[in-house]
Amino acid sequence: MVDSTGKKSWICIRSGQKFPMNFETEWTNWEQLCLDCGEQLKFSADVSSSWESCVTDLPGIWRYLPLIPVNEQNIEILADSSTPELLPPVDAKPLAEMLGVKSVALLPCTEGPSGTFKDVEAAVVIAKCLDWGLQEQPLSWHSTGNTARAYREYAIRAKLQSFSFFPLQCLDKWQGITSNQNHLLLAYNGSFQEISSLAKEYARHNGFLHLAPLHWKLEGKATLAYSIMENLPTTTCIVQTIAGGYGPLGMYLGLQRLQQWEIIGESLPRFELFQIEGADTISKLMPLNRDIQETDLKLPLNPFEPTLQSTNPLATFSVVRNLVCSTSSNIASVSVPEVQAQAESFEQYCREVGVKVSYASEKCPFIAWAGLMRKAKRKELDPNDEIVIIVTGSSQRSGDIPHPDQIINKKS
CATH class of the missing domain: 3.40.50.1100 (Rossmann fold)
Known part of the structure; x- marks a missing residue:
């Protein structure tokens, strides 16, 4: 394990002043601003321009502990090799053949303690x-x-x-x-x-x-970029289903840091992002070239996938739009029939290669796969694409559904 205690800090972009990773700098300062001048802070890690200085022998996301703005003395409490939050990408050659691209890999994120991408x-x-x-x-x-x-x-x-x-x-x-x-x-x-x-x-x-x-929603998602770039540095395209878009925002943060630390070059993958129709606020607003209003928020009464209900687009729309524009990326809506038509074959393939995902438990990753298949049929993918699909969603849930400890009823 790499001991980087004392090697991490927050640095003011304007003055270069360092701030420690503590409650005052981080909890009371969600915007990550300099406590003296109000300029943006950036995370600093003392790593060299090679992966050897960036990784540990810990499981899950903690492989990249030197790159994560957390202190290290508590990590052994949270790290467990039997339930890794993140596994290395899995080669999916048959999916590449189906899409007509150079390669496809699945990035498994459903083997942690909750069994979900979160x-x-x-x-x-x-x-x-x-x-x-x-x-x-x-x-x-x-x-x-x-x-x-x-x-x-x-x-x-x-x-x-x-x-x-x-x-x-x-x-x-x-x-x-x-x-x-x-x-x-x-x-x-x-x-x-x-x-x-x-x-x-x-x-x-x-x-x-x-x-x-x-802000801290992004830090865990940044580790997805670290895994992709360590294992598949020639990736050209990252694919994910989104609600508010914190996944790609976190990965983009991770990619920018890897550039800052000179671990990767200037060329970044694009994102192919997908939303389900009926909960596709960001996708629908993107072509309109205007800011989001609360009345734009789309939250269906009977959602196809309840976990994709999100008010986060009110906070994330402008930065997701900037990400899409700056990385030549795309975001599109996918219909329920398109997802249903592709779900069984995608789940079966994931099962064959040992990637845990369940359509019955959650439909998120199946939306992205259906969107990719549509792009393939329309010849909208580059034959030279090297694609990584983020396997969001959930592994198969089992056991009892609990009774809530308290039900709070809406006031009339």
Whole structure:
């Protein structure tokens, strides 16, 4: 394991002044701004321009611990080789033949403790909670299920106390969890649009520290870029289903840092991003060349995939648009029939190569695959493309669906 204690810091872009990774710099300063002049801070890691200085022998995302802005003394609490959040890319030659491209690899992200893609994010967020000394502070968060489920699993490992808010209609996303009275489930019997303000007010009233860590959502996703570039440095295209777009934003952050540290060159992969029709706010707004308004937000009453309900586009639309433009990327909507037509064959292939994914448990990665197949049929992919598909979604859920510890009903 590489010991980089003391080798990481935040640096003011204007003055070059260094700030430590602590509660004052990070928690009270979500925008990552210099505490003296207000200029943007950037993360600094003391690594050389080679992968040898960037990796460890730890499992999951912690392979890239020298590149992650967390202190290292708590990582052994969170790292577990039996449930790695991230595995190396898996070659998928038959999928490349189906798409008519040079190569396709699957990047598995569903073998962590929650069995969902959100584990790569949760691992970093809970590591920061330990960094900030929040062991005695009750924590809370809200989501459609996956983010809260992942945060809860890591909070259990870290011996924290937590409260997870989620829509009652997403209760099945908690199937198979372990009951734990220090980590309670609070289901809201109302619309998802209202859950953020409700959870924050409930937390304020009850003395919880409510985490809605927009910047820190990116840090775990940056490790996906590290894995891709370490293992497949000639990748030309990264594919993912998105809701708010934190996945590609995090990967873009990771790619920019690798350039900054001279580990990779100037040429970056493009992104092919997909949204399901009915929850495709970003895709629909992209061609209109204007800013997003709250009335633009699309959240269907009966969603095809509930975990893709998100109010995040209100915060992310402009930066996702900038990413798409600066990397010559694309974002498109995919219809439900297109997904259904391709789902069984994609799931079967993933199973054959040992990548855990389940259409019954969650449909996210199947949306991206259906979108890719449509582009292939229209001859919109370059035959020389070297594609990496981020396997979001979930592994097969099993076990009982729990009863919420509390149901919060919408006030009439």
